[in-house]
Amino acid sequence: MSDSEIHQQLQIALESFKEPESGRAISKTGQVGDWTVADGVAGCRLSLTSMMQPIAQETADALRDHLLANVSGTKGVNVRLDITYRPAPTIGQIGLKAKSVIAVAAGKGGVGKSTLAASIAIVLGRMGAKVGLMDADVYGPSIPHLLGLDGRPEIVDGKIQPIRSGEMPVMSMGFLVGKDQAVVWRGPMLHGSITQFLRDTAWGELDYLIIDMPPGTGDVALTLSQLLPLSGVVIVCTPQEVALLDAGKAISMFDKTKVPVLGVVENMSGFTDPESGRTFDIFGKGGARNKAEELGVPFLGEVPIQIPLRSESDAGRLSDVLLNTNISKPFEDICRGLVRSLARQIANRPKVSAPLPIL
Numbered sequence: 001m002s003d004s005e006i007h008q009q010l011q012i013a014l015e016s017f018k019e020p021e022s023g024r025a026i027s028k029t030g031q032v033g034d035w036t037v038a039d040g041v042a043g044c045r046l047s048l049t050s051m052m053q054p055i056a057q058e059t060a061d062a063l064r065d066h067l068l069a070n071v072s073g074t075k076g077v078n079v080r081l082d083i084t085y086r087p088a089p090t091i092g093q094i095g096l097k098a099k100s101v102i103a104v105a106a107g108k109g110g111v112g113k114s115t116l117a118a119s120i121a122i123v124l125g126r127m128g129a130k131v132g133l134m135d136a137d138v139y140g141p142s143i144p145h146l147l148g149l150d151g152r153p154e155i156v157d158g159k160i161q162p163i164r165s166g167e168m169p170v171m172s173m174g175f176l177v178g179k180d181q182a183v184v185w186r187g188p189m190l191h192g193s194i195t196q197f198l199r200d201t202a203w204g205e206l207d208y209l210i211i212d213m214p215p216g217t218g219d220v221a222l223t224l225s226q227l228l229p230l231s232g233v234v235i236v237c238t239p240q241e242v243a244l245l246d247a248g249k250a251i252s253m254f255d256k257t258k259v260p261v262l263g264v265v266e267n268m269s270g271f272t273d274p275e276s277g278r279t280f281d282i283f284g285k286g287g288a289r290n291k292a293e294e295l296g297v298p299f300l301g302e303v304p305i306q307i308p309l310r311s312e313s314d315a316g317r318l319s320d321v322l323l324n325t326n327i328s329k330p331f332e333d334i335c336r337g338l339v340r341s342l343a344r345q346i347a348n349r350p351k352v353s354a355p356l357p358i359l
């Protein structure tokens with residue numbers, strides 16, 4: 001096959017490769033270009049959005065394999081990665097500009113849900129996405145503490161200015177009430193606060209808004225699902241049987257409200273003694289993976305017990321401790337799994353004729 005025939009065939013093969021953010025054929029989105037073909041070896045540029053940066057390399061590899069498999073005579077394909085910009089759509093009726101809104105939930109307290117929500121937000125941001133973090137755990141807002149944030153959000157032009165952790169906007173009830181102050185929530189108040197957090201906060205344009213949910217099943221989830229279409233939920237649990245049972249309940253509640261379960265994470269999954277290298281399965285191991293399989297939802301990964309994660313986040317330095325690659329590695333895997341799961345949802349969604357589908 002001549003180089004120009006290969007070039008033609010490569011264009012045709014692009015029609016059967018889906019762009020991960022929109023689920024559309026990548027031949028239609030203009031994200032592959034700058035082709036060269038010489039002596040049977042092709043080269044191109046693949047531009048992916050900031051939202052898809054966590055899975056950029058694997059998408060480039062998949063595109064290369066797809067082209068090699070579909071265009072005979074091609075001796076090699078070099079895909080160069082690049083970043084492209086695509087504006088976030090307005091989601092729901094409340095004017096939030098976000099490409100996806102992801103709840104992090106757990107069947108019960110103390111399983112590390114807030115730690116996971118904050119870590120996922122931080123790591124997604126470090127992987128190149130634009131992320132906001134909303135603490136909807138109004139009964140025990142711990143995000144400000146984990147990130148060492150305080151201060152009162154100002155109001156500018158009628159909008160609540162979120163507090164920033166690095167570049168990431170963060171909003172929490174913890175910024176509005178004193179540290180030791182208990183809030184007794186009544187239904188309408190709860191609804192009002194969650195609405196305000198979403199509608200009146202100057203979030204900017206986001207790829208991901210990560211929401212730390214209160215433990216258990218209930219009001220906040222219902223309020224949220226009335227306000228906007230949640231893209232999905234991540235369920236956090238520990239390997240013990242009781243936690244798994246509660247996780248099962250949380251999954252079935254989100255199923256009932258038609259929120260896709262993007263996956264399950266097993267936290268506190270084993271402990272490796274840094275001195276001896278021996279591993280201890282303190283709460284057991286593997287239970288969440290089995291539960292996920294049993295319920296037919298994706299399993300996103302395991303986070304072991306890591307002492308610095310506890311000690312540093314207690315001191316407000318979760319963001320710093322995640323700069324340690326040993327600590328952040330499991331979270332990076334989880335973030336990739338999460339974005340993959342979201343991309344799968346998008347790819348399997350019935351096609352709509354709108355130019356860029358809203359998640």
Ligand code: ADP
Binds near residue numbers: 106116269310
């Ligand atoms: P939840 O939001 O489910 O109530 P938190 O995120 O507040 O749970 O975590 C409870 C405690 O467990 C915190 O002290 C936190 O630092 C600690 N923790 C959570 N995950 C881990 C982990 N993988 N390794 C060590 N400590 C952890």
